[in-house]
Amino acid sequence: MNRKIQLTRSEIDAIDNEILLLLNNRMKKALELSGMKKKAGVFIYKPEREKQILWRLEKLNRGPLSKAALRNVFYEILSASRSLQKNLTIAYLGPESTFTHQAAVRNFGKYSGYIPCISTRDVFSLVEKGSADYGVVPIENSTGGVVNHTLDMFLESDLKIASEIVLEISQFLLSAEENISRIKRIYSHPSAFPQCRQWLAENLPRAELRECASTSLAAQKAFRDKGSAAIASELAAKTYGLNILAKNIEDSKKNYTRFLVLGKNLSEASGRDKTSIMFGVKDRIGVLHDMLVPFKKNRINLTKIESRPSKRKPWEYFFFVDFMGHQEDPKVSHALKALERHCTELKILGSYPVSHA
Numbered sequence: 001m002n003r004k005i006q007l008t009r010s011e012i013d014a015i016d017n018e019i020l021l022l023l024n025n026r027m028k029k030a031l032e033l034s035g036m037k038k039k040a041g042v043f044i045y046k047p048e049r050e051k052q053i054l055w056r057l058e059k060l061n062r063g064p065l066s067k068a069a070l071r072n073v074f075y076e077i078l079s080a081s082r083s084l085q086k087n088l089t090i091a092y093l094g095p096e097s098t099f100t101h102q103a104a105v106r107n108f109g110k111y112s113g114y115i116p117c118i119s120t121r122d123v124f125s126l127v128e129k130g131s132a133d134y135g136v137v138p139i140e141n142s143t144g145g146v147v148n149h150t151l152d153m154f155l156e157s158d159l160k161i162a163s164e165i166v167l168e169i170s171q172f173l174l175s176a177e178e179n180i181s182r183i184k185r186i187y188s189h190p191s192a193f194p195q196c197r198q199w200l201a202e203n204l205p206r207a208e209l210r211e212c213a214s215t216s217l218a219a220q221k222a223f224r225d226k227g228s229a230a231i232a233s234e235l236a237a238k239t240y241g242l243n244i245l246a247k248n249i250e251d252s253k254k255n256y257t258r259f260l261v262l263g264k265n266l267s268e269a270s271g272r273d274k275t276s277i278m279f280g281v282k283d284r285i286g287v288l289h290d291m292l293v294p295f296k297k298n299r300i301n302l303t304k305i306e307s308r309p310s311k312r313k314p315w316e317y318f319f320f321v322d323f324m325g326h327q328e329d330p331k332v333s334h335a336l337k338a339l340e341r342h343c344t345e346l347k348i349l350g351s352y353p354v355s356h357a
Contacts, residue, residue: 023077027084034085044086045134047163047261048270050078051353055272079109089113091123091132095216097232097239103165103259104136118213120149124157127262134162135262140304141169142256144194150260151308151320154278154349161276161350162263169257171196171250174242175222175229183207183245187218188231191257196231199249216240261352266327270353273326274303277336280310280318280345287342288319294338295323298331318345326351 037044054074058067065073082088090108093100094116104114115132117123123135137153140146171192175183185208186200193200193209200207207229212218215232219240222230229245230236237244267273281287295302304322325332327348340346 026077027081030081030084037085043263043265044082045088045162045263046268048267048273048353051163051270051272051355053078075106076109076111079111082109083111086133087111087113088133089115089131091115091117091126091135093117093120093123093137093214095214095220097219097236098214098216099167099169099233099257100136100138100214100259101216102233102235103138103167103257106167107136107163107165107261108134120147120153124153124159124262127159127264128157133263135159136165136259137262138191138257139164139260140258141191141195142254143250143252144191146304146306147191148308151306152311154320154347155308155311155318159262159264160266161260161352162265162267163261163352164274164355165259165261166355167257167259169195169250169255170234170248171231171255172234172237172244173229173246173249174219174232174237174240175245176242177227177229177245178243180204180229180245182227183229185210185225185228186231187212187221187225187228189213189215189218192218192231195250195252195255198251199246203246203249258355266350267352269326269328269351272354273329273351274322274324274354275327275332275351276320276322276349278318278320278345278347278349279339279343280316281342282344283316290342291319291339294335297338298335300325300331300335320349324354 054071057070057074061067061070088108090104090112092104092114096116115126117126120137123137126132127135137150138147139150177183183204186204187210190211192215212221216236218230219232219236219242222228223240223242281291301324302321303324306320307317308320310316310318327333327336
């Protein structure tokens with residue numbers, strides 16, 4: 001073997017030995033921290049702290065390791081550290097291989113336990129009952145828009161948003177068939193069809209579109225139903241033994257879905273935070289304008305506003321608002337106090353560190 005190659009490999013081995021020693025030293029410190037957290041009554045999962053670690057390392061990183069690769073390495077290091085303190089259980093909108101499952105694993109790592117749920121309501125329920133430590137649900141897609149059922153659950157639940165996850169989404173057409181010309185039906189989650197509207201119109205304009213509770217369930221149906229296909233992830237093709245008939249069929253090549261991490265505790269300020277609230281108002285002229293004035297006065301950037309029927313009275317609505325800043329920030333606190341004076345109901349859903357794909 002080439003002597004230079006042997007020498008370089010020996011150098012790599014020596015570096016690996018150092019990494020191993022440092023990793024174990026880190027884990028020992030994590031165990032020390034665990035005891036301190038228990039005495040102080042602090043939660044094991046601290047998304048604001050984990051984000052601060054990643055942001056700091058990204059700033060220090062000079063390459064050639066990419067930011068994405070750096071994040072992936074440290075997601076698993078953080079997950080291994082957490083597992084020494086407590087094995088977290090995560091409920092997610094399943095079954096396995098859904099995009100929500102992938103988002104949950106990316107956030108919590110391979111050392112957590114995962115419970116697939118057939119509905120968003122079940123995810124909320126398991127966390128509320130304490131059967132799961134946290135839950136992960138989709139909230140909006142950059143192409144298909146908001147997931148209304150997730151918003152509606154906040155009308156009933158007191159769970160908090162502990163963190164958010166933003167995942168780049170690539171849609172695949174999967175089938176047990178080998179030729180796209182044989183496809184008569186397409187199964188998928190309701191939010192997936194709008195993401196692929198143009199592609200479907202151009203390539204399968206006569207196909208019947210059938211909605212499913214998840215993309216993974218759609219893949220299972222496509223496996224059993226002759227002449228059908230599913231819009232789902234590449235991972236679903238491997239999991240359920242399907243052929244990939246078409247890749248990256250989403251209309252926008254910048255297609256992202258945002259997921260929420262649900263828990264019972266509020267996250268502390270990280271320095272780069274977002275707050276989500278919901279509020280109800282009495283029906284009168286100019287009421288929505290008046291509700292938004294406190295945000296303008298305090299120079300707070302709104303990132304999303306949605307309305308949903310209250311389901312209590314006809315034509316009564318609740319508004320969901322996301323904005324930049326943490327609820328403990330003085331200007332945010334002032335805005336919320338001014339807003340509350342005019343609300344029939346105001347609920348802070350959570351302040352949490354922002355996430356990027």
